[in-house]
Amino acid sequence: MTPFEFQRLHEPIWRELELAAGLRRRDVGDAAPGTAGTAEKDRARFAALYRATCEHLELARVRAYPVHLVERLEALTAACHQRIYRQSDLGLARLGRFFLVDFPGTVRAEWRAVLLAGIVFVVPMLAVGVASYLDPAFILSIHDASSVDRYDRMYGDGSGGRRPEDSDWAMFGHYVRNNIGIAFQCFASGLFLGIGSLFYLAFNGVLAGSIAGYLTWRGLGPNFYSFVVTHAAFELTAIVLAGAAGLMLGRALLAPGRQSRRAALASTARKAVVIVYGVAAMLLVAAVIEAFWSGAAWIEPQVKYAVGATCWIGVLAYLVFFGRPRRR
Amino acid sequence: MRAPPVDEPLLDLRYRVETPEGIALTLAPAGVVARSVAFAIDFSIRVALLMTVAVALGLLGQFGFGLFMIFFFGLEWFYPVLFELSPWAATPGKRALGLKVVMDDGLPVTPAASFIRNLLRAADFLPFLYAAGLLSMLVRSDFKRLGDLAADTVVVHIAEPAHAELATDAPPRPPERQLSTRAQSAVVAWAARIPRLTPARAEELAAIAAPAVVPRAREDQQVAALAGVARWLAGQR
Numbered sequence: 001m002t003p004f005e006f007q008r009l010h011e012p013i014w015r016e017l018e019l020a021a022g023l024r025r026r027d028v029g030d031a032a033p034g035t036a037g038t039a040e041k042d043r044a045r046f047a048a049l050y051r052a053t054c055e056h057l058e059l060a061r062v063r064a065y066p067v068h069l070v071e072r073l074e075a076l077t078a079a080c081h082q083r084i085y086r087q088s089d090l091g092l093a094r095l096g097r098f099f100l101v102d103f104p105g106t107v108r109a110e111w112r113a114v115l116l117a118g119i120v121f122v123v124p125m126l127a128v129g130v131a132s133y134l135d136p137a138f139i140l141s142i143h144d145a146s147s148v149d150r151y152d153r154m155y156g157d158g159s160g161g162r163r164p165e166d167s168d169w170a171m172f173g174h175y176v177r178n179n180i181g182i183a184f185q186c187f188a189s190g191l192f193l194g195i196g197s198l199f200y201l202a203f204n205g206v207l208a209g210s211i212a213g214y215l216t217w218r219g220l221g222p223n224f225y226s227f228v229v230t231h232a233a234f235e236l237t238a239i240v241l242a243g244a245a246g247l248m249l250g251r252a253l254l255a256p257g258r259q260s261r262r263a264a265l266a267s268t269a270r271k272a273v274v275i276v277y278g279v280a281a282m283l284l285v286a287a288v289i290e291a292f293w294s295g296a297a298w299i300e301p302q303v304k305y306a307v308g309a310t311c312w313i314g315v316l317a318y319l320v321f322f323g324r325p326r327r328r
Numbered sequence: 329m330r331a332p333p334v335d336e337p338l339l340d341l342r343y344r345v346e347t348p349e350g351i352a353l354t355l356a357p358a359g360v361v362a363r364s365v366a367f368a369i370d371f372s373i374r375v376a377l378l379m380t381v382a383v384a385l386g387l388l389g390q391f392g393f394g395l396f397m398i399f400f401f402g403l404e405w406f407y408p409v410l411f412e413l414s415p416w417a418a419t420p421g422k423r424a425l426g427l428k429v430v431m432d433d434g435l436p437v438t439p440a441a442s443f444i445r446n447l448l449r450a451a452d453f454l455p456f457l458y459a460a461g462l463l464s465m466l467v468r469s470d471f472k473r474l475g476d477l478a479a480d481t482v483v484v485h486i487a488e489p490a491h492a493e494l495a496t497d498a499p500p501r502p503p504e505r506q507l508s509t510r511a512q513s514a515v516v517a518w519a520a521r522i523p524r525l526t527p528a529r530a531e532e533l534a535a536i537a538a539p540a541v542v543p544r545a546r547e548d549q550q551v552a553a554l555a556g557v558a559r560w561l562a563g564q565r
Contacts, residue, residue, distance in 0.1 A: 002563025003516075054349040064513035066562055068493050068520050074354070075487065078434065081347050085435050170390040173397025177404070184405060188450035191474055196451070249478065262477060269478035273444045291394075 003065045010056055014076060016040075017049045021079040050080040101323035103278035106271060107241060108320070110248060117243035121201045121236070125209035132213030139214040142206060148214070155215055155223040172291035179235060180283045183242035187276050190243070194250020201243040208236075226301035227294050229308030233315045234286035238279045245272040245279070282315075341469055345434050353434045356485040357470040358427045360462065363483060369421030374403055405446065412442040422483070432480045441479040448475035495523050498555035500564050503541050512561050515541060519558030522551075 001009075018024045020039035031038050039046040057073040059065075107114060132139045139148055182204065189196020215224045248268050256264035293299070293307075341359075344352040381399050385392035411419040417437055418428040429437045429445075452461030452473045461473035470482055496519055507515070515537060522530050531551055538550040545553035559565075 002561075002565070004563030006563075051349055054347070054351045057351050064509040066494065066513070066516040066520060077347075077349075077351055078353050078487075081349075081353065081434065082436055085347075085433075167390045169394030170397070171394070173394030173401075177397045177401035180401065181404070184447050185450050188448050189454065191448060191451040191478065192454070196454070265478050266480045269444050269448075270440060273440055273447070276447060277443070 001063075003060075003063075003069055006056075006060070006065065007069060010052075013049050013052060014056075014073070017046070017053055017080060018076055020046055020049075021076065021083060023076060023079055046080070047084065050077070050084065053077055053080070098274070098277065099281070102274055104319050104322040105324075106274045107244075107278070110244060110271070110275070113244040113247045113251065114241065117197070117201055117240045117247055120198055121205040121240050121243065123205070124202045125205035125212075127209070128206045129209035129213035129216075132210045133217045136214060136217050139210050142210045151211055151215060152218065152220075155220045155227070156218070168291050168295065171295065172287055175287035175290050176284065179287060180280055183238055183279050183283055184276070186239060186242040187246045187249075187272070187279070190246020190249040191253075192250070193253055194247045197243045197246030197250065200246075201240070204239055222301060226304045226308075229305060230311055231286040231290040231294050233308060233311035234282045234289065237315055237319075238282040238286065241275050241282075242279045245275040248272045248275075341471075343470065345432070347434075354487075355430070355434055355482065356487075357472075358425075358483045358485050359471050360465050362425050362427060362485075363422075363465070363471070366419070366421035366425045366427055369424055370407070370419045371421075373420055374407060378403060408446045408449075409439075409442045412437055412446075413439055426486045427483050428486055429481055429483055432482055437481055441481050445473075445475035445479035445481050448478055451475070494519055494559060494562055494564070496555040496559065498552045498559065500560040501542075501553065501556040502560050503557045504544060505541065507541065507561075511540070515554060516558045516561055519555050519562075522555065527551075 015024075015027075015030075016039050019026065019030055026033065031040075034041055036042065037045065039049050053073060054077055057070070057077050060070050060073055128138075128142070132142075143151075182200070186197055186200040186204075189200060212224065215221060249265065249272055252264040252268035253261055259267070289311075294304070340356075342354050342356045344354050346352050378400065382396055385396045385399070388395070408419050411422075412429050416423055416428065417430065422428060429442070431437055431441060449461075452458055452464070452475055454460050458473075461475070464473050464477065465471045472482060476482055494516070503515075518530075518533055518537065525533070534550040534554045535547075538545055538554055541557055542550070542553040
């Protein structure tokens with residue numbers, strides 16, 4: 001069969017498919033849009049024509065048909081392939097399932113990484129916190145004097161970190177950019193055998209612990225803790241989870257199991273990113289709370305403690321209990 | 329991946345992925361230079377956007393500053409994600425250079441993959457100026473940066489425009505000798521390229537092939553003779 005006969009024989013199929021795949025505009029000879037039984041409308045027919053065209057492409061290649069013909073069939077099959085095997089993981093139903101099942105489920109499945117991240121974050125935080133409390137000069141080995149002075153002023157004026165309300169939005173923007181950025185960094189740097197995540201976890205733990213310990217020694221504890229207690233439930237948990245997601249990447253590279261390191265990294269990254277989505281959402285909540293609630297001057301510290309405790313219980317309960325399969 | 333169907337392995341960096349139907353799609357990964365230029369374009373766009381928005385939101389005081397920081401955050405992390413999930417699968421910079429992001433198997437990039445590759449940009453950036461990403465791209469033949477490795481994605485050149493159909497009107501004539509399949513396809517491919525070649529170049533190429541295909545054609549008739557053979561081979565008899 002010559003290329004021309006081949007083309008004449010199969011041209012109708014290719015043209016129908018090209019139209020359905022959006023590779024050409026509608027022409028005079030074509031069926032009206034949405035006509036039943038065309039590849040455009042009928043998925044089974046689309047698939048059948050696609051398979052036929054794959055066969056044509058292979059024949060054209062083996063018989064060394066002209067380049068333009070092979071290229072046309074290549075473009076056509078590539079476009080159909082993209083349509084048929086396209087994966088979409090967006091959508092509202094998907095989003096609901098994500099927060100109810102996937103996110104807490106993944107966190108529990110990776111409890112070892114979460115535990116390790118938690119220890120690496122909390123232990124330096126407590127150690128440095130106690131050290132700064134016992135020896136107030138210790139904080140100067142972590143922060144410079146001017147930032148220590150700023151913390152003093154922030155929490156020392158009896159306003160407990162409260163600010164004029166028109167700056168709420170400014171702080172919100174700042175928290176979003178700053179905190180979520182830190183969490184993403186904490187995750188991404190896990191790619192270096194997990195070392196980056198360990199560093200960022202410990203580093204942030206040290207920062208938080210030193211400030212808390214120092215302010216407690218200064219007797220500004222009530223101001224400070226009533227300010228941080230509520231959003232810390234989301235923020236600290238999220239940082240630990242981001243670090244855990246980074247550690248997962250590191251573990252995939254260090255101990256890939258029965259896969260190549262590449263394959264282990266790719267499959268682990270798909271799981272880890274689920275946690276990172278959740279972390280981003282939690283930090284968004286934390287930023288809202290930190291900007292509009294924690295800094296609000298009119299709320300009594302007792303109320304803040306109560307709400308903060310509720311949030312802590314809520315967040316932990318969410319991560320521990322949500323999305324478990326039903327027991328019979 | 330498997331060997332190309334007809335001839336020996338390709339010498340260039342293209343690689344083939346096989347679809348479930350058993351046909352091979354060809355992908356042409358984009359290298360460091362193209363991607364750096366694309367990045368520079370995107371970076372300029374981002375800076376310009378940021379400055380425009382900063383001026384506009386600057387009028388709104390503290391509230392405007394908050395919005396600006398949120399915008400900054402979005403631009404910093406999600407500018408590429410937004411564009412990669414659009415039908416072009418490429419940021420404006422990549423589009424300008426004819427690049428797009430696809431999955432390893434040639435499929436459109438998924439939201440999760442786009443998210444992963446752009447979050448891990450932070451790792452590619454370390455220790456400074458994308459050194460890690462650059463190193464990774466240089467040692468790999470498919471030019472993946474670390475984010476691409478974890479997300480199973482690859483940045484490819486969009487396929488160049490297809491060859492035209494045979495556009496010659498030379499009278500069809502059979503070749504004077506038996507031609508192998510590869511020789512046949514070479515002649516037809518040459519004929520398809522005539523419109524894109526200068527006449528002198530077309531003659532030059534014809535002079536190489538003519539002795540093997542149409543040895544009796546006069547020297548000034550070689551192009552026409554060979555084009556005629558191409559039509560005959562393609563079936564326009």
